[in-house]
Amino acid sequence: MHRLILLRHGQSVWNAEDRFTGWTDVGLTDRGIAETRQAAALLKEAGMDVDIAFTSVLSRAIETLHIVLRDMDRLWLPVHKHWRLNERHYGALQGLNKAETAERHGADQVFQWRRSWDVPPPPIEPDDRRSAVIDRRYDGIATSNLPRGESLKDTTARVVPYWTETISPALRLGSRVLVSAHGNSLRALVKHLDNVADQDIPLFEIPTSRPLVYELGADLMPLRRYFLGEGGTVEEITWPKPEPGAAA
Numbered sequence: 600m601h602r603l604i605l606l607r608h609g610q611s612v613w614n615a616e617d618r619f620t621g622w623t624d625v626g627l628t629d630r631g632i633a634e635t636r637q638a639a640a641l642l643k644e645a646g647m648d649v650d651i652a653f654t655s656v657l658s659r660a661i662e663t664l665h666i667v668l669r670d671m672d673r674l675w676l677p678v679h680k681h682w683r684l685n686e687r688h689y690g691a692l693q694g695l696n697k698a699e700t701a702e703r704h705g706a707d708q709v710f711q712w713r714r715s716w717d718v719p720p721p722p723i724e725p726d727d728r729r730s731a732v733i734d735r736r737y738d739g740i741a742t743s744n745l746p747r748g749e750s751l752k753d754t755t756a757r758v759v760p761y762w763t764e765t766i767s768p769a770l771r772l773g774s775r776v777l778v779s780a781h782g783n784s785l786r787a788l789v790k791h792l793d794n795v796a797d798q799d800i801p802l803f804e805i806p807t808s809r810p811l812v813y814e815l816g817a818d819l820m821p822l823r824r825y826f827l828g829e830g831g832t833v834e835e836i837t838w839p840k841p842e843p844g845a846a847a
């Protein structure tokens with residue numbers, strides 16, 4: 600059995616302010632730090648040790664991983680950072696307040712932007728100050744690869760190659776893997792792992808700093824998936840219509 604732990608970062612400053620965040624690099628709130636420490640305590644209590652960790656290149660996921668590894672006394676573990684694990688790029692919505700945007704454009708439109716499978720947000724221009732093109736951390740990445748606004752489908756298309764080429768080989772080698780990332784990049788991974796139907800994925804939410812544990816078979820097919828709770832309790836995830844796992 601292989602074990603994969605997915606962890607959405609703790610509450611960020613823009614989560615607290617109810618703003619579309621995407622690739623904006625905001626830090627954790629005090630609550631985000633506290634809930635991340637709680638996640639580390641749960642993992643320790645459940646004896647869920649880790650051998651290798653992956654994170655996006657956004658500070659809130661890196662900070663979350665750092666706190667967990669520190670509290671688990673595992674700061675020395677190998678950590679790989681990659682932009683493909685970044686949050687879904689929210690295009691021209693980044694920075695806007697979600698409730699105000701719903702008042703302006705309607706709740707249905709905002710739900711489509713936030714949770715639909717294939718409706719992208721309005722894109723930003725490459726010279727927009729919010730563009731990744733002018734952020735040094737993305738130097739060396741072809742401009743054509745840098746998103747200007749993504750649907751979940753677009754996010755899945757850039758997350759899955761990293762899963763296939765980098766994360767799943769680590770699992771196959773027997774490593775226990777922790778991935779610190781974001782609500783939508785993790786939803787993308789879950790959709791791929793569990794072959795979730797397009798119409799079911801909008802209903803799936805990953806709370807901040809709540810460990811989502813996958814137990815995978817020899818072929819990396821999901822056997823079980825659950826949120827880890829206090830006292831080793833688990834909340835099993837069942838899809839409205841369970842589908843057999845996709846090839847990992």
Ligand SMILES: O=C(O)[C@@H](CO)OP(=O)(O)O
Nearest residue numbers: 618619620621686713782
């Ligand atoms: O703003 C964002 O980047 C994401 C995650 O916080 O928001 P949403 O819940 O709309 O996917």
